[in-house]
Amino acid sequence: MLKVDKVVKEFNGFRAVDECSFEVKKNTITGLIGPNGAGKTTMFNLIAGSLKADQGEVYFSDQKVNSFAAYKIARLGLARTFQIPKTLKKMTVLENLMLVPGGQSGENIWNSWFKSSKVKAEEKENESRAYRVLKFLELTHVADVLAANLSGGQKKLLELGRALMADPELILLDEPGAGVNPTLLNKIAKNILKLKEKGKTILLIEHNMDLIMNICDRVIVMNDGKHLVDGTPAEVKSNPRVLEAYLGEKTA
């Protein structure tokens, strides 16, 4: 589903990502972990097209996408979670979801006057989809609540919901467990597993090792911009190179 091949990204001569290669198989949950500054977020930006690699290739569903704009990669079926921006916090949960699908006829003022039935039919379909996402995430009860008033964990679920509105094949999750209480963390874990059951592929950056151990099929470890190791959660956990990377010193 995803292949990253010898990708390099430099910022003012500093290599944030250094000839990093890995693959993510279809219909798996893969964790991308590593110490602070390892290059994980930069790698997400390179995969999603918000940054361009200086060297190397990114393939998504067998297509080379490293020269594609982010919106084009999104249309191919890749979605990532983003923190809800300040302006959207003033909108309800339902409105936040309904805003996501691009290219709606109603965005054009002439369409809303002259093709109002088409605009209304699209809006209805969009609303039904939003309610299906809310039901999936068990958020229907907060549909009319302003995003600003959600708890930290509910905001994380809404971020996931916004990614799901586009019905993507591959979902990049940036720290879904950050700042979330244990009950909601369980719910987020359950939802990620449910997405896999539906055939989706998930790549997640996460510092919460329990979440990684509980839901991931594979774990990729980055360190100093490089691919350090990958394997099952148990293999990675017992690998001395991983411990060394996290502790910053050699172990016996």
Ligand SMILES: Nc1ncnc2c1ncn2[C@@H]1O[C@H](COP(=O)(O)OP(=O)(O)OP(=O)(O)O)[C@@H](O)[C@H]1O
């Ligand atoms: N736009 C930028 N300009 C300059 N340096 C950057 C930029 N973005 C990232 N870096 C540097 O690249 C390195 C990798 O950063 P990145 O955010 O990808 O790491 P990370 O693994 O996601 O870290 P964390 O787990 O702390 O979020 C860091 O040293 C960071 O300071």
